[in-house]
Amino acid sequence: MQQFTDSIRAALARHTGLAAEELKIESPRDASMGDLAFPCFVLAKALKQAPPKIAAELAAKLSAELEGIEAVATGPYVNFRIERALLGSTIVGDVLRQGADYGASALGAGKTVVIDLSSPNIGKPMSVGHLRSTVIGAAIQRILDAQGYRTVGINHIGDWGIQFGKLVAAVDRWGDTVDVEGDTVRALLELYVRFHDEAEQDPTLEEQAARNFQELERGEEGHVRESWRRLTELTLAEFQKIYDRLHVGFDQIRGEAYYEPYLGPTIERIEAAGVTEMSEGAEIVDLGEDMPPCLLRKSDGTTLYATRDLAAVFHRWEQFEFERCLYVVGSDQKLHFRQLKAVLARMGLAWEPRVEHVAFGMMRLPEGKMSSRKGRVVFLEDVLDTARDEALKIIREKNPELANAEAIAEQVGVGAVVFNDLKRERIKDIEFVWSEVVSFEGDTGPYAQYTHARLASIGRKAREAGEGAGAPDWTALEGADGVLLALGRFPDVLRSAGEHAEPSEVTSWVLGLCREVNGWYTNHRVLGQEPGVTAARLALVEAARLTIGRALGLLGVAAPEEM
RNA sequence: GCGCCCGUAGCUCAGUUGGAUAGAGUGCUUGCCUCCGAAGCAAGAGGUCACAGGUUCGAAUCCUGUCGGGCGCACCA
Numbered sequence: 268m269q270q271f272t273d274s275i276r277a278a279l280a281r282h283t284g285l286a287a288e289e290l291k292i293e294s295p296r297d298a299s300m301g302d303l304a305f306p307c308f309v310l311a312k313a314l315k316q317a318p319p320k321i322a323a324e325l326a327a328k329l330s331a332e333l334e335g336i337e338a339v340a341t342g343p344y345v346n347f348r349i350e351r352a353l354l355g356s357t358i359v360g361d362v363l364r365q366g367a368d369y370g371a372s373a374l375g376a377g378k379t380v381v382i383d384l385s386s387p388n389i390g391k392p393m394s395v396g397h398l399r400s401t402v403i404g405a406a407i408q409r410i411l412d413a414q415g416y417r418t419v420g421i422n423h424i425g426d427w428g429i430q431f432g433k434l435v436a437a438v439d440r441w442g443d444t445v446d447v448e449g450d451t452v453r454a455l456l457e458l459y460v461r462f463h464d465e466a467e468q469d470p471t472l473e474e475q476a477a478r479n480f481q482e483l484e485r486g487e488e489g490h491v492r493e494s495w496r497r498l499t500e501l502t503l504a505e506f507q508k509i510y511d512r513l514h515v516g517f518d519q520i521r522g523e524a525y526y527e528p529y530l531g532p533t534i535e536r537i538e539a540a541g542v543t544e545m546s547e548g549a550e551i552v553d554l555g556e557d558m559p560p561c562l563l564r565k566s567d568g569t570t571l572y573a574t575r576d577l578a579a580v581f582h583r584w585e586q587f588e589f590e591r592c593l594y595v596v597g598s599d600q601k602l603h604f605r606q607l608k609a610v611l612a613r614m615g616l617a618w619e620p621r622v623e624h625v626a627f628g629m630m631r632l633p634e635g636k637m638s639s640r641k642g643r644v645v646f647l648e649d650v651l652d653t654a655r656d657e658a659l660k661i662i663r664e665k666n667p668e669l670a671n672a673e674a675i676a677e678q679v680g681v682g683a684v685v686f687n688d689l690k691r692e693r694i695k696d697i698e699f700v701w702s703e704v705v706s707f708e709g710d711t712g713p714y715a716q717y718t719h720a721r722l723a724s725i726g727r728k729a730r731e732a733g734e735g736a737g738a739p740d741w742t743a744l745e746g747a748d749g750v751l752l753a754l755g756r757f758p759d760v761l762r763s764a765g766e767h768a769e770p771s772e773v774t775s776w777v778l779g780l781c782r783e784v785n786g787w788y789t790n791h792r793v794l795g796q797e798p799g800v801t802a803a804r805l806a807l808v809e810a811a812r813l814t815i816g817r818a819l820g821l822l823g824v825a826a827p828e829e830m
Numbered sequence: 831g832c833g834c835c836c837g838u839a840g841c842u843c844a845g846u847u848g849g850a851u852a853g854a855g856u857g858c859u860u861g862c863c864u865c866c867g868a869a870g871c872a873a874g875a876g877g878u879c880a881c882a883g884g885u886u887c888g889a890a891u892c893c894u895g896u897c898g899g900g901c902g903c904a905c906c907a
Contacts, residue, residue, distance in 0.1 A: 291846095291849095293846055293849080294846065295850075296849090296850050296851075296852095297850080297851080300850085304849095304850085306849055306850085308848095308849070308887070308888075311887075312887095317887095318887080341850080342850070343849085343850080343887095344849085344850065388907075425907065427907090428906070428907060429906075429907095430906085430907080523907090546904080547904075547905080548905085549904065549905055551904070551905095557833080558833080558903080559903060559904055560904060561904085562904050562905055564905085565904090565905040566905060567905080569905090571904090571905070571906080571907085572906075572907050573907095575907095597901090598834090598835070598900090598901065598902090599900095599901055599902065600901095600902085600907090601833095601834060601835080601901075601902070602833085602834080602901090602902055602903065603902090603907090605834085626835085628835090628836085628900085628901095629900075629901070631900085636900095658869095661869070662869095665867085665868090665869070666867080666869095679869090690842090690843080691842080691843060691844090692843085692844090694835070694836080695835095695836070695843085696835095696836075696899095696900060696901090698842095700842090703842075703856095706856085707869050708855090708856085708869055708870090709854090709855045709856060709869095710842085710843080710844095710854070710855045710856085711855090711869085713869055714855095714869065714870090716869085717867085717869045717870075718869095718870090720867075720869090721866085721867055721870080724866070724867060725866050725867095727866095728866055729866085756846090759846090763846090771844095775843085775844060775845095775854090778844095778854080778855085779844090779854085782854080782855095785870060785871065786871070786872085788866075788871095789862095789870075789871045789872085790871085790872095792865080792866065793866060794866050795866085808866095829867090830867095830869080
């Protein structure tokens with residue numbers, strides 16, 4: 268596809284005197300008008316002519332010199348129509364030649380992108396809210412990987428803070444009433460809630476918690492640290508089961524505790540930049556009128572979240588000299604990241620713009636905001652299980668002979684949940700509605716998986732029948748324009764999705780491709796045609812299957828051959 | 831109160847970074863399984879792009895204001 272836009276751009280540049288990069292080539296609103304379009308408004312001022320006149324003149328000149336591309340003026344637009352057989356052979360050829368690499372590029376060669384994703388808290392359950400950071404971050408990482416970036420996915424575990432003093436105190440008192448070893452997360456949640464309930468009557472609890480955390484901060488290798496370490500390990504092991512189901516891995520798993528030794532030097536570094544001051548007994552960086560100051564050290568001398576994040580970002584810069592450092596964190600923390608960046612800016616660090624908060628909308632329940640304290644949460648594990656069970660039910664009904672039904676139900680169910688989370692623009696809030704999450708029809712992951720399975724099935728049948736050999740007759744792809752153009756757009760979609768850190772660009776594109784493919788093959792039979800016709804259509808089927816599978820893979824959704 | 835984000839079909843969302851007659855899914859009403867998998871396809875109805883101004887050849891898109899919703903606002907993370 269790129270070759271067509273390139274040659275059109277080059278020809279336009281020759282005739283208009285504008286630089287090729289300035290010429291915006293877009294798609295016509297109505298596909299019947301052409302494959303590509305150039306609006307002539309930009310030239311009107313310079314040439315002092317009406318856009319329709321410019322379009323007519325350009326069309327005449329370009330038609331003559333572009334091989335295989337017809338240029339027609341429609342009002343103020345020049346519309347380009349690529350010769351059908353050429354379009355088909357070029358795009359299908361590109362896809363099949365590049366195979367699983369189609370859409371990949373070397374855009375990011377030699378550049379590193381650090382991605383902070385998932386980042387659950389020890390002692391709290393992984394809710395459907397954490398799902399967002401995990402699947403959005405992982406999709407962004409895969410999309411950037413495909414463009415040649417070196418990516419470093421970091422799971423920044425919340426394993427520090429006063430709540431661990433509370434947790435250790437609670438386990439010490441009531442640990443034997445719950446199953447900490449076997450069902451860690453639920454047990455710790457129960458203890459945490461109990462701690463807060465009983466602390467209202469018993470002030471010694473808060474005192475104990477504070478002593479515990481102080482011991483932890485001192486770095487003392489005693490009972491508290493031992494207990495903290497054990498709870499962390501048990502929780503992480505439980506989280507790992509979910510990461511396995513989501514097929515998400517990390518290059519680094521680091522708790523906030525990792526940065527403890529760096530906190531002192533971090534504060535010294537900020538002090539050395541001359542931007543710190545004391546205010547109400549706390550050490551702060553003043554950030555002007557626009558936002559509250561950033562607190563580095565509380566009046567009792569201990570550090571805060573922001574201090575640890577600053578330590579982490581310095582550490583990451585020194586380790587990687589990243590091109591971008593992406594924080595896939597909910598939009599409720601926007602102010603925090605604005606402050607973080609403002610501190611870096613005040614320090615005069617040139618790399619500050621490379622730090623980006625990739626914010627995403629909040630997951631809300633119909634009855635209100637989620638709250639683990641009020642028991643108003645949906646556990647991710649339950650969601651995945653329910654979706655898997657629902658998928659299995661449908662498989663038993665629609666495809667009872669399917670081998671490995673359980674394994675495929677897992678792929679479909681988890682795929683539905685993941686895809687649903689990546690479907691809309693990430694900044695938008697989501698209301699969690701069960702019926703939407705376990706829906707497998709329309710704009711859903713299973714719809715894309717189904718399309719993939721159908722295409723795979725046609726390919727299988729062709730191999731069994733020994734069809735598809737011989738020279739393709741590319742004119743047999745008439746009516747497949749929508750599929751071809753969608754396939755041709757894929758590399759651009761990936762680039763844009765990476766640039767914007769926006770996986771939804773890939774989901775909505777792949778749904779569009781699937782819609783085109785489904786429409787096409789219900790009207791154009793592949794098998795049992797003239798050999799040239801079957802060969803061409805089969806090649807398109809294979810190209811579409813590969814690309815859909817590839818796109819789903821980047822999103823973290825499995826693409827089964829049968830379902 | 832202040833700041834940031836969101837507002838497009840009954841509902842959930844796209845809308846090619848300012849371009850042509852605003853599109854999907856879902857729900858509703860229909861039609862299609864002797865024909866490569868009906869988790870599918872096709873058709874119909876459904877819109878003052880929250881509202882009011884402004885910027886220009888052109889605005890759902892940019893600016894200002896209003897309304898509605900979400901999130902946040904120094905010693906939690």
